[in-house]
Amino acid sequence: MKKKLLDFLTEKVRAIVNSKLDKDAKLEAVCKLLRDNIPNYDWVGFYFVDRVGQDELILGPFEGEPTEHLRVPFGRGICGQAAELKKTFIVQDVSKETNYLSCNPKVKSEIVVPIFKNGEIIGELDIDSHTLSPFTNEDKAFLEKICKIVSKLL
Secondary structure, eight states: OHHHHHHHHHHHHHHHHTSSSOHHHHHHHHHHHHHHHSTTOOEEEEEEEEOSSSOEEEEEEEESSOOSOSEEETTSHHHHHHHHHTSOEEESOGGGOSSOOOSOTTOOEEEEEEEEETTEEEEEEEEEESSSSOOOHHHHHHHHHHHHHHGGGO
């Protein structure tokens, strides 16, 4: 059942990326699609790399409650670690993380997937959940595919 949903959503993301909307509208539409259709995806957003000065991530389009983390240095929090190490991070229980930046007390788990272009990290997709341990290898593979599709916009 979940595989069918993820395959359907992958095609929807492809359609959004290929639509006539502007880049930010496309990214917002992807966030909304994922948040509205996948249980436990309670906050969905993009961060983009800013290499002026120190390496930082800057918040882009998102769906969910506002966050105070508009800029995240590489290495800080789950997003910063994923950017620094250039790999997907899945944290099933954020309360057990020592290097975690809390955005909202409701958040129990997080998955962060880097977005690459020409072998360089250019951003990431960040998803927070209000549920403990919701993320599976299926989610990881799905979100990595979504990031490859989205990278064509950037």
